[in-house]
Amino acid sequence: MRNGFTPQPCHDSRDRTEATEYDGVSAEGGDRIRRVGVIGAGQMGSGIAHVCALAGYEVKLNDVSVERCEAGLATINGNLARQVSSGKIGEEARQSALRLISAAASLEEMSDVDLVIESAIENEEVKRKILRELCPHLSPDAIVATNTSSISITRLASVSDRPERFIGIHFMNPVPVMELVELVRGIATEDVTFETARAFVTSLGKTIAVSEDFPAFMVNRILLPMINEAIYTLYEGVGTVEAIDTAMRLGARHPMGPLELADFIGLDTCLSIMQMLYEGLADSKYRPCPLLVKYVEAGWLGRKAQRGFYDYRGEKPVPTR
Numbered sequence: 001m002r003n004g005f006t007p008q009p010c011h012d013s014r015d016r017t018e019a020t021e022y023d024g025v026s027a028e029g030g031d032r033i034r035r036v037g038v039i040g041a042g043q044m045g046s047g048i049a050h051v052c053a054l055a056g057y058e059v060k061l062n063d064v065s066v067e068r069c070e071a072g073l074a075t076i077n078g079n080l081a082r083q084v085s086s087g088k089i090g091e092e093a094r095q096s097a098l099r100l101i102s103a104a105a106s107l108e109e110m111s112d113v114d115l116v117i118e119s120a121i122e123n124e125e126v127k128r129k130i131l132r133e134l135c136p137h138l139s140p141d142a143i144v145a146t147n148t149s150s151i152s153i154t155r156l157a158s159v160s161d162r163p164e165r166f167i168g169i170h171f172m173n174p175v176p177v178m179e180l181v182e183l184v185r186g187i188a189t190e191d192v193t194f195e196t197a198r199a200f201v202t203s204l205g206k207t208i209a210v211s212e213d214f215p216a217f218m219v220n221r222i223l224l225p226m227i228n229e230a231i232y233t234l235y236e237g238v239g240t241v242e243a244i245d246t247a248m249r250l251g252a253r254h255p256m257g258p259l260e261l262a263d264f265i266g267l268d269t270c271l272s273i274m275q276m277l278y279e280g281l282a283d284s285k286y287r288p289c290p291l292l293v294k295y296v297e298a299g300w301l302g303r304k305a306q307r308g309f310y311d312y313r314g315e316k317p318v319p320t321r
């Protein structure tokens with residue numbers, strides 16, 4: 001792994017009922033989790049399934065159709081192969097990770113998972129509908145997590161049948177590469193749920209930052225207004241797409257320019273996060289840039305749609321403004 005950490009399977013030879021002590025709280029830790037369900041096989045869901053399987057968890061990947069699940073599996077296969085070619089993992093690890101992931105055609109197939117991570121699109125209605133449909137199929141003690149970028153964990157938990165076993169586990173994109181995961185408790189999240197999630201995330205080789213449950217948590221509260229401001233900078237004609245990205249890559253040492261990063265995240269996701277900040281914090285400083293709205297309305301959602309602030313359909317990305 002990039003951070004030098006080798007993920008450890010949580011379900012080793014220890015007794016599964018063995019409790020672990022964290023800060024005085026008795027948690028069943030990672031041993032509690034063996035099977036993980038992931039809902040949404042897009043860029044994040046496939047990345048989450050990837051890192052879980054590499055750490056030795058059995059993974060069931062669900063999306064709106066079998067074709068979507070298969071596309072997610074193909075992405076995982078490609079990213080694992082990339083890790084093999086760069087020497088990050090061996091061929092054996094790739095094969096055993098692939099063996100651990102299967103497509104789940106329906107939510108009913110989640111009945112034997114210990115943890116579900118919801119990672120469908122950043123749309124509260126869609127997430128609520130998934131949670132309402134999902135919960136009746138789960139075992140009563142399964143933990144439900146959401147990878148939402150911005151939506152209130154407390155609010156999403158309230159539509160589930162288990163707010164005390166509900167938590168935000170917010171991975172960063174690209175999941176196999178980024179070290180951070182934000183952990184966010186809802187108002188009712190029990191300590192044992194939090195500690196189990198903490199042990200699980202640690203077993204993936206990730207570092208945790210704990211955030212309170214406020215709109216967009218920490219990373220996106222800071223990052224997305226910067227991206228939105230870059231779009232305003234473009235909208236007001238201060239610089240071109242290339243000039244703005246070059247300025248931030250070379251002038252602030254960001255690995256990607258903000259417009260390139262917006263395309264990478266997905267412009268629909270960026271807009272949803274800005275709307276959540278704008279409405280949730282009721283402050284005009286979070287007003288989504290009208291140009292961002294226009295790109296989303298055009299369906300120019302960034303890399304995943306092959307067009308956003310750059311056009312990705314040719315050999316190399318070409319700015320669209």
Ligand SMILES: CC(=O)CC(=O)SCCNC(=O)CCNC(=O)[C@H](O)C(C)(C)COP(=O)(O)OP(=O)(O)OC[C@H]1O[C@@H](n2cnc3c(N)ncnc32)[C@H](O)[C@@H]1OP(=O)(O)O
Binds near residue numbers: 086148149175177
């Ligand atoms: C919106 C939210 O809710 C929260 C968020 O996630 S905000 C977004 C946070 N993410 C960022 O800010 C990413 C910023 N960008 C970067 O860090 C880097 O540009 C990057 C890691 C994406 C690519 O790095 P790079 O050095 O330019 O490119 P490259 O050398 O091709 O890739 C570096 C590694 O990342 C891997 N990688 C790149 N893109 C990947 C992807 N989409 N999926 C999986 N792995 C990927 C590559 O395989 C490579 O791995 P190895 O070291 O094993 O070879």
Ligand SMILES: NC(=O)C1=CN([C@@H]2O[C@H](COP(=O)(O)OP(=O)(O)OC[C@H]3O[C@@H](n4cnc5c(N)ncnc54)[C@H](OP(=O)(O)O)[C@@H]3O)[C@@H](O)[C@H]2O)C=CC1
Binds near residue numbers: 064119130150173
């Ligand atoms: N992109 C990013 O950088 C990050 C995103 N996130 C969060 O992760 C989540 C997923 O984002 P991301 O992977 O980028 O989005 P994508 O658009 O890449 O993937 C979302 C997937 O969810 C599917 N989906 C839509 N409705 C349902 C449903 N009812 N049941 C199951 N699957 C469904 C979509 O299918 P279809 O395409 O057919 O609609 C799509 O395959 C969001 O909550 C986002 O905020 C978190 C961290 C970083």
